[in-house]
Amino acid sequence: SYKYRNKNAGLFCNVCLCLPLCLRWEEEKCTDGSKWRFLEHKGPVFPPPYEPLPDRVRFYYDGKAMKLSPGAEEVATFYAKMLDHEYTTKDIFRKNFFKDWRKEMTSEEKSKITELKKCDFTEMHEYFKAQSEARKQMSKEEKQKIKEENERILQEYGYCVMDNHRERIGNFRIEPPGLFRGRGDHPKMGKLKRRIRPEDIIINCSKDSVHPKAPPGTRWKEVRHDNKVTWLVSWTENIQGSIKYIMLNPSSRIKGEKDWQKYETARRLKKIVERIRAQYREDWRSKEMRIRQRAVALYFIDKLALRAGNEKDEGETADTVGCCSLRVEHIRLHPQMDGQDYVVELDFPGKDSIRYYNKVSVEKRVFKNLQLFLENKQAKDDLFDRLNTSILNKHLQELMDGLTAKVFRTYNASITLQQQLKELTSCESKILSYNRANRAVAVLCNHQRAPPKTFEKSMHNLQTKIDEKKxxxxxxxxxxxxxKADAKTLRDEKSKRAVETKKKAVQRISEQLMKLEVQATDREENKQIALGTSKLNYLDPRISVAWCKKLGVPIEKIYNKTQREKFAWAIDMTDEDFEF
DNA sequence: CTGATTAAGTCAGCTGGCTCTAC
DNA sequence: CGTAGAGCCAGCTGACTTAATCA
Structure with missing residues (x-):
């Protein structure tokens, strides 16, 4: 792991304490954006080749058994595996799948198989269910063997050497082929995600390293030596035509330093945020429409922690929006509502098509501006028609070096955690306090989750336990x-001792009861809130580390093993006085 | 009580979605 | 100025771990 020494020095190696690269490079006048000097790795791990189904597992078309060619069969199995998923009921999914599947069929198959609804995949589906059942039933020894093999692959392919350090790689496995599962109403759901071949792969490593070998009989698309980027392997995916990468694990120096830098940028924003707020408030009265829009959008980003909201290509992606891409249909204005003035009601699909719904009372000037922006517009028109993320970020860049829309999210999340921890720490359980502070951030950032399938049941079980404990x-x-009554009458040592043990028992049970009740509260409040995302991506870990030290809470109560690895730098350097 | 089985809970991996910038 | 590339952010899920229950 890496140690954090001082704010100008980056991360030092924890073992050899060598100088951080940024300093070494500065000394050598290498401030050209290089990310590393030496990089060696073994390349990606490919998924196993397709194994044709045994003959007894049949596919039926229009009620008649039909043996498929291997290519068509493989794609059919992707669909068969998803049979009890909601996806397969959706028209777009079925249409996209069928179209792509037909491309893999022989001309004979193509002429026979013309309708998806006449296809019967149930035997294949049952076969895969039985397979996964069999995997669960494997003996201890077999499971152990698989575990050891996985460990061997991890040791060989899961690490690289970057500048003399062995670093863990994030995802060293190539994504297996399958059917694309977009989130929300994605127009491309169900399309075939094709198998990636070595010929599709670009390897990135240093010239003077031992280059990874392509599997026998194959070759890489390209081997390049670009130290201005951090990825080790890349390929182009066929659904959106976007590039996928293999990069390092969050515990690596390169990721850790970037993470730390992110929070330092947010802390710089803290110093000038009041000035920025004063300015955008001033800009609400600007003569220029574009400046008013910019100022109101920035107000939303700051107050509601909205994402920037880039434009997206219609028809290629799900219809989701962020701040700059909000449309008239996503906002409603209520001069008065629930006893509050100037209420803005926001309702839109955000990232991952997660619904953002919020009613918020705003200043009169914001309200009047919004009314103005909405004038003479249709539901599908942009709310901020004179603004986009590029304009907004250009403006922010002028206010502070490195300032972009997303910095506000990081800043507001972290500062909220710090404030909440100060306010809440008096309550009965420290961990409950922490979770509540974490929860306040998750609510701010709209990090939702589907209630766990077992939620009602587990809540019920917990309640039963509480009742029993009572x-x-x-x-x-x-x-x-x-x-006590006995002791009063008998007045002997034995009955006195009995009183003491009973007292202790009462105390122990009441503590247990309290613990259970805290647990129930915590779980109930967490039903639809996901804490992990903010913890991992928005909250300066030094705030949590300082809080733990101050209250004597072991860090393990807050961060699990992976999280401790990711935040090793913060755990190592932070003292209890740290202020974000 | 003890070890096995099962249920519940947690976590790491997966892979898609989004931001932002450099070309 | 638009787009491709890079890299951070996101919820879900299946595998693993832990706790509870059973014999």
Whole structure:
């Protein structure tokens, strides 16, 4: 892992304490954006080749068994595996799948198989279910063997050497072929994600390293030596035509330093945020429409932690929006609502098609501006027609070096955690306090999750436990009372001791009860909120580390193993006085 | 009580979605 | 100025771990 020494020095190697690269490079006048000097790795791991189905597992078309060619069969299995998923009920999914599947068929198959609804994949589906069942039923030894093999692959392909350090790679496995599962109403859902071949792969490593070998009989698309980027392997994916990468794990120096830098930028924003707020408030009255729009959008980004909202190509992606791409249909204005003035009601699909719904009271000037922006527009028109993310970020860049829309999200998330931790720490359980502070951030950032499938049941189980514990407590109290009465009449050592043990029992049970009740509260409040995302991506870990140290809470209560690895730099350097 | 089985809970990996900038 | 490339952010899921229950 890496140690954090001082804010100008980056991360030092924890083992050899060598100078961080940024400093070494500065000394050598290498401030040209290089990310590394030496990089060696073994290349990606490919998924296993397709194994044709045994003959007994049949596919039926129009009620008649039909043996498919290997190519068509493989694509059919992708669909068969998803049969009990909601996806397969969606028209777009079925249409896209069928179209791409037909491309893989022989001309004979193509002429026979003309309708998806006449296809029967159930035997294939059952076969895969049985397979996964069999995997679960494997003996201990077999499971152990698989585990060891995975470990061997991890050791060989899961690490690279970057500038004399062995670093963990994030995803060293190539994504297997399958059907594309977009999120929300994605126009491309169900399309075939094709198998990636070595000929599609670009390898990036240093010239003087041992280059990874392509599998026997194949060759890479290209081997390049670009130290201005951090990726090791890339390929172009066939659904959106975008590039996919293999990069390092978050515990690596290169990711850690970037993460740390992100929070330092957010802390710089903290110093001038009041000035920026004063300015955008001033800009609400600008003569120029574009400046008013910019100022109102920035207000939303700051107050509501909205994302920037880039334009997206219609028809290629799901219809989701962020701040700059909000449309008239996503906003409603209420001069008065629920006893509040100037209420803005926002309702739109955000990233991952997660719904953002919020009613917020705004200043009169914001409200009047919004009314103005909405004048003479249709539902599908842009709310901010004179603004986009590029204009907004250009403006922000002028206000502070490195300032972009997303910095506000990082800043507001982290500062909220810090404030909430200060306010909430008095309550009964420290961990509950922390989770509540974390939750406040998750709500701000709209990090939602589907309620866990087992939520109702587990809540019910917990309630049963609480009820039992309550009964236990009242029984214990009764016993204590009786013991006290005994002690009063008998006045001997034995009955005195009995009183003490009963007292202890009551105390122990009531503590257990309290713990259970805290757990229930925490779980209930967390039903639809995902804490992980903000914890991992928006909250300066030094705030949490300082809080733990100050209250004597072991860091393990807040961060699990992976999180501790990712935040090793913060855990190492932060003292209890750290202020974000 | 003890070890096995099962249920519940947690976490790491997966892969798609988005921001932002350099060309 | 538009677009491709790079890299950060996102929720879901299946595998693993831990706790509970059973024999």
């Amino acid at each position: 009964k236990q407590l009242s029984a214990a109290k009764k016993e204590l009372k009786a013991a």
